Amino acid sequence: MQRGSGAWLIAAAVVSAALFVLFAGSGAPPPLGRGSPAPAFELASLGGGDAVRLSDHRGRVVLINFWATWCKPCEDEMPAMERLYAELRDEGFELLAISVDDDIGLVADFQGRLSLSFPILLDPDKRVSETYQTYRFPESFLVGPDGVVVERYIGPKPWDARAYVERIRRLLEGDRRGGA
Numbered sequence: 001m002q003r004g005s006g007a008w009l010i011a012a013a014v015v016s017a018a019l020f021v022l023f024a025g026s027g028a029p030p031p032l033g034r035g036s037p038a039p040a041f042e043l044a045s046l047g048g049g050d051a052v053r054l055s056d057h058r059g060r061v062v063l064i065n066f067w068a069t070w071c072k073p074c075e076d077e078m079p080a081m082e083r084l085y086a087e088l089r090d091e092g093f094e095l096l097a098i099s100v101d102d103d104i105g106l107v108a109d110f111q112g113r114l115s116l117s118f119p120i121l122l123d124p125d126k127r128v129s130e131t132y133q134t135y136r137f138p139e140s141f142l143v144g145p146d147g148v149v150v151e152r153y154i155g156p157k158p159w160d161a162r163a164y165v166e167r168i169r170r171l172l173e174g175d176r177r178g179g180a
Contacts, residue, residue, distance in 0.1 A: 032133050033152045038143045041128045043121040057094045061171045062143040065097045066134040069110045074138040077156035084159040085118040092172045098123050
Protein backbone atom coordinates (compact mmCIF):
# COMPACT_ATOMS: atom_id res chain seq x y z
CA MET A 1 0.00 0.00 0.00
CA GLN A 2 1.35 3.40 -0.90
CA ARG A 3 2.03 6.01 1.69
CA GLY A 4 -0.89 8.44 2.12
CA SER A 5 -3.56 6.10 0.74
CA GLY A 6 -4.86 5.44 4.24
CA ALA A 7 -5.42 9.16 4.78
CA TRP A 8 -7.28 9.34 1.49
CA LEU A 9 -9.57 6.47 2.54
CA ILE A 10 -10.28 8.11 5.89
CA ALA A 11 -11.06 11.44 4.17
CA ALA A 12 -13.40 9.68 1.71
CA ALA A 13 -15.19 7.90 4.57
CA VAL A 14 -15.64 11.18 6.48
CA VAL A 15 -17.03 12.95 3.38
CA SER A 16 -19.37 10.02 2.66
CA ALA A 17 -20.65 10.01 6.23
CA ALA A 18 -21.19 13.78 6.16
CA LEU A 19 -23.12 13.57 2.90
CA PHE A 20 -25.26 10.74 4.27
CA VAL A 21 -26.13 12.74 7.39
CA LEU A 22 -26.80 15.86 5.32
CA PHE A 23 -29.18 14.20 2.86
CA ALA A 24 -30.71 11.52 5.07
CA GLY A 25 -31.46 14.02 7.80
CA SER A 26 -32.72 16.79 5.52
CA GLY A 27 -36.36 15.87 6.10
CA ALA A 28 -37.06 16.26 2.39
CA PRO A 29 -39.94 14.02 1.34
CA PRO A 30 -39.24 11.30 -1.19
CA PRO A 31 -40.20 12.11 -4.79
CA LEU A 32 -43.93 11.86 -5.42
CA GLY A 33 -44.62 9.47 -8.24
CA ARG A 34 -45.96 6.09 -9.27
CA GLY A 35 -47.00 4.07 -6.22
CA SER A 36 -47.07 7.04 -3.82
CA PRO A 37 -50.23 7.84 -1.88
CA ALA A 38 -51.70 11.03 -3.37
CA PRO A 39 -51.38 13.73 -0.69
CA ALA A 40 -54.68 14.91 0.73
CA PHE A 41 -55.76 18.47 0.01
CA GLU A 42 -58.69 20.82 0.35
CA LEU A 43 -59.01 23.81 -1.98
CA ALA A 44 -61.57 26.45 -2.88
CA SER A 45 -63.33 25.99 -6.20
CA LEU A 46 -63.41 28.74 -8.80
CA GLY A 47 -67.20 28.65 -8.80
CA GLY A 48 -67.35 29.16 -5.05
CA GLY A 49 -69.40 26.91 -2.85
CA ASP A 50 -67.92 24.16 -0.72
CA ALA A 51 -64.23 23.49 -0.71
CA VAL A 52 -63.15 20.45 -2.71
CA ARG A 53 -61.16 17.69 -1.02
CA LEU A 54 -59.32 14.94 -2.83
CA SER A 55 -60.87 12.51 -0.34
CA ASP A 56 -64.31 13.43 -1.73
CA HIS A 57 -63.31 11.48 -4.85
CA ARG A 58 -62.05 8.27 -3.23
CA GLY A 59 -63.21 5.32 -5.34
CA ARG A 60 -62.95 7.34 -8.56
CA VAL A 61 -60.08 7.71 -11.01
CA VAL A 62 -58.84 11.29 -10.71
CA LEU A 63 -56.60 13.32 -12.99
CA ILE A 64 -55.05 16.16 -10.97
CA ASN A 65 -53.62 18.83 -13.25
CA PHE A 66 -51.50 21.77 -12.03
CA TRP A 67 -51.51 24.75 -14.37
CA ALA A 68 -51.43 28.55 -14.73
CA THR A 69 -53.09 31.06 -17.06
CA TRP A 70 -49.68 32.41 -18.18
CA CYS A 71 -48.56 28.92 -19.27
CA LYS A 72 -49.07 28.46 -23.03
CA PRO A 73 -48.58 24.64 -22.94
CA CYS A 74 -51.24 24.55 -20.19
CA GLU A 75 -53.67 26.42 -22.42
CA ASP A 76 -52.81 24.19 -25.36
CA GLU A 77 -53.76 20.99 -23.49
CA MET A 78 -57.01 22.31 -21.96
CA PRO A 79 -59.30 21.54 -24.95
CA ALA A 80 -58.12 17.90 -24.91
CA MET A 81 -58.72 17.78 -21.15
CA GLU A 82 -62.25 19.10 -21.70
CA ARG A 83 -62.93 16.38 -24.29
CA LEU A 84 -61.52 13.70 -21.95
CA TYR A 85 -63.69 14.96 -19.11
CA ALA A 86 -66.82 15.06 -21.29
CA GLU A 87 -66.19 11.49 -22.43
CA LEU A 88 -65.48 9.90 -19.04
CA ARG A 89 -67.09 11.99 -16.28
CA ASP A 90 -70.15 9.75 -16.08
CA GLU A 91 -68.01 6.60 -15.78
CA GLY A 92 -66.34 7.28 -12.41
CA PHE A 93 -63.68 9.71 -13.63
CA GLU A 94 -62.92 13.15 -12.20
CA LEU A 95 -60.60 15.88 -13.41
CA LEU A 96 -59.38 18.47 -10.91
CA ALA A 97 -57.49 21.35 -12.53
CA ILE A 98 -55.54 23.26 -9.89
CA SER A 99 -54.59 26.80 -10.87
CA VAL A 100 -51.54 28.32 -9.18
CA ASP A 101 -52.48 31.84 -10.32
CA ASP A 102 -52.73 34.72 -7.84
CA ASP A 103 -55.46 36.54 -9.77
CA ILE A 104 -58.81 34.70 -9.61
CA GLY A 105 -60.23 37.03 -12.25
CA LEU A 106 -57.68 35.79 -14.78
CA VAL A 107 -58.60 32.19 -13.95
CA ALA A 108 -62.32 32.93 -14.41
CA ASP A 109 -61.66 34.65 -17.75
CA PHE A 110 -59.53 31.69 -18.87
CA GLN A 111 -62.27 29.21 -17.93
CA GLY A 112 -64.90 31.21 -19.80
CA ARG A 113 -62.77 31.77 -22.88
CA LEU A 114 -62.04 28.03 -23.22
CA SER A 115 -65.56 26.90 -22.09
CA LEU A 116 -64.15 24.54 -19.47
CA SER A 117 -66.69 22.51 -17.50
CA PHE A 118 -64.39 20.48 -15.23
CA PRO A 119 -63.72 21.69 -11.68
CA ILE A 120 -61.06 24.37 -11.35
CA LEU A 121 -59.50 24.66 -7.92
CA LEU A 122 -57.48 27.57 -6.59
CA ASP A 123 -54.01 27.25 -5.08
CA PRO A 124 -52.71 30.86 -5.15
CA ASP A 125 -50.24 30.26 -2.29
CA LYS A 126 -48.99 27.14 -4.10
CA ARG A 127 -49.30 25.09 -0.91
CA VAL A 128 -50.76 22.05 -2.68
CA SER A 129 -48.50 22.51 -5.69
CA GLU A 130 -45.48 22.36 -3.39
CA THR A 131 -46.87 19.31 -1.57
CA TYR A 132 -47.13 17.58 -4.96
CA GLN A 133 -43.60 18.81 -5.78
CA THR A 134 -44.70 20.54 -8.98
CA TYR A 135 -42.49 23.28 -10.30
CA ARG A 136 -43.07 23.03 -14.04
CA PHE A 137 -46.47 23.51 -15.59
CA PRO A 138 -48.49 21.75 -16.71
CA GLU A 139 -47.91 18.76 -14.50
CA SER A 140 -50.49 16.04 -13.87
CA PHE A 141 -51.04 13.04 -11.63
CA LEU A 142 -53.31 10.14 -12.50
CA VAL A 143 -54.68 8.76 -9.23
CA GLY A 144 -56.40 5.38 -8.96
CA PRO A 145 -59.61 4.68 -7.02
CA ASP A 146 -57.46 3.62 -4.04
CA GLY A 147 -55.86 7.08 -3.78
CA VAL A 148 -52.47 5.93 -5.07
CA VAL A 149 -50.61 7.72 -7.88
CA VAL A 150 -50.68 5.59 -11.02
CA GLU A 151 -48.59 7.98 -13.11
CA ARG A 152 -46.98 11.42 -13.03
CA TYR A 153 -46.94 13.41 -16.28
CA ILE A 154 -44.74 16.44 -16.88
CA GLY A 155 -45.67 18.70 -19.76
CA PRO A 156 -48.78 18.95 -21.93
CA LYS A 157 -50.46 15.76 -23.11
CA PRO A 158 -53.09 14.97 -25.76
CA TRP A 159 -55.50 13.83 -23.02
CA ASP A 160 -58.25 12.83 -25.44
CA ALA A 161 -55.94 10.49 -27.41
CA ARG A 162 -57.12 6.87 -27.39
CA ALA A 163 -54.11 5.72 -25.35
CA TYR A 164 -55.01 8.01 -22.40
CA VAL A 165 -58.75 7.36 -22.62
CA GLU A 166 -58.21 3.59 -22.72
CA ARG A 167 -55.72 3.69 -19.84
CA ILE A 168 -58.23 5.54 -17.68
CA ARG A 169 -61.01 3.14 -18.71
CA ARG A 170 -58.86 0.17 -17.66
CA LEU A 171 -58.33 1.83 -14.27
CA LEU A 172 -62.07 2.38 -13.98
CA GLU A 173 -62.56 -1.34 -14.68
CA GLY A 174 -60.20 -2.26 -11.85
CA ASP A 175 -56.90 -2.87 -13.63
CA ARG A 176 -54.57 -1.22 -11.09
CA ARG A 177 -51.82 -0.66 -13.64
CA GLY A 178 -54.15 0.88 -16.21
CA GLY A 179 -51.86 -0.36 -18.94
CA ALA A 180 -48.54 1.00 -20.06
